[in-house]
Ligand SMILES: Nc1ncnc2c1ncn2[C@@H]1O[C@H](COP(=O)(O)OP(=O)(O)OP(=O)(O)O)[C@@H](O)[C@H]1O
């Protein structure tokens with residue numbers, strides 16, 4: 252398709268040479284000298300690209316940009332600013348301009364920026380189309396967002412697992428959605444009308460955990476003033492979700508193994524009075540349980556009992572194609588809550604897709620919420636993202652304070668060297684030409700994970 256471009260520029264010589272150069276490249280071009288004419292033309296029809304000067308005789312290019320953003324056209328905007336008016340450029344970028352170029356510029360430089368903007372637009376349009384096609388696929392877990400092939404595999408496994416009564420071990424890094432998976436399985440299973448009881452094994456002190464799990468009779472120990480039902484009993488007929496199971500003390504692991512094998516238990520202080528429970532067991536951990544078994548911290552027999560059906564949640568950095576959709580859904584939820592209508596521009600999404608997300612989906616969700624709450628413009632651009640995510644050395648870094656740019660370059664370089672040395676700090680320090688102590692301090696100050 253032939254792209255149409257509108258050029259808004261009052262200086263005749265710039266306007267005409269730009270229009271000629273763009274026409275020669277095969278674009279359909281309309282060139283106008285005033286804000287009023289530009290707005291009129293935009294009212295008539297859409298353009299793929301708008302190239303506008305900021306200071307115009309009858310108004311301001313920023314108004315044109317705002318108008319386009321309000322209408323939600325798919326047009327990209329490139330702003331031309333005179334040398335020394337960098338604030339205009341910053342403002343334009345914040346409002347959602349694709350890029351800016353400072354005058355005077357060469358025609359080649361402008362043609363390059365134009366080509367990039369239009370290529371980018373074509374790629375975005377393809378993405379939208381593919382996404383529409385994919386989202387029409389059947390997804391049995393409406394709360395779980397994902398369209399990557401990795402997530403499709405998870406969905407298809409969950410759909411099959413939910414129908415059975417098997418024990419499931421859900422693994423994955425922090426924030427990948429393990430708890431969400433557990434509740435999806437329960438609410439898709441035949442036990443959905445019965446309770447789903449979660450136990451956070453890491454949050455309970457060792458002294459209390461057995462009383463919590465198995466309950467106790469009145470007077471079983473000091474402080475046990477009334478009889479208390481345990482979580483297994485509370486889950487009777489339904490599902491128990493043993494979260495962070497890698498943190499269970501060994502002794503409690505033995506007792507849980509028995510409940511899983513025999514579906515019977517005794518309350519503390521209940522003597523030989525054995526109770527039968529009908530529960531489905533789901534467990535989750537972000538630890539490498541096989542390794543915990545090798546280290547003697549986790550019972551091998553319990554590991555095999557739990558690992559009947561393993562569900563492994565992929566980290567977000569391995570499915571960055573899910574990020575645009577996750578951002579869109581999280582932004583919508585936030586907007587509904589705050590009564591706002593803010594959205595992320597393509598550059599911001601691109602920056603998010605390049606970030607590694609050690610905290611996975613939870614981290615992304617927090618970032619989206621924070622940006623929507625703190626940004627004052629309708630369109631959230633890359634400049635509005637937290638500094639460690641913006642993390643690029645590209646064009647916009649020209650607008651950042653020096654310390655931030657230098658700090659980011661340092662962080663990225665140390666991270667790269669540590670990857671090359673597979674985390675060996677002595678080698679890394681040698682390569683970097685700094686002492687191990689300095690490296691250690693920098694790792695800490697940049698919060699690098701090694
Ligand atoms: N695929 C997804 N779609 C939508 N929201 C998700 C998805 N995955 C995770 N989330 C959201 O991210 C947050 C973290 O998810 P969850 O608590 O399930 O992670 P987790 O793996 O249990 O983390 P941790 O190991 O830290 O306990 C939740 O608010 C959850 O709703």
Ligand SMILES: [Mg+2]
Nearest residue numbers: 429430494535
């Ligand atoms: Mg969890």
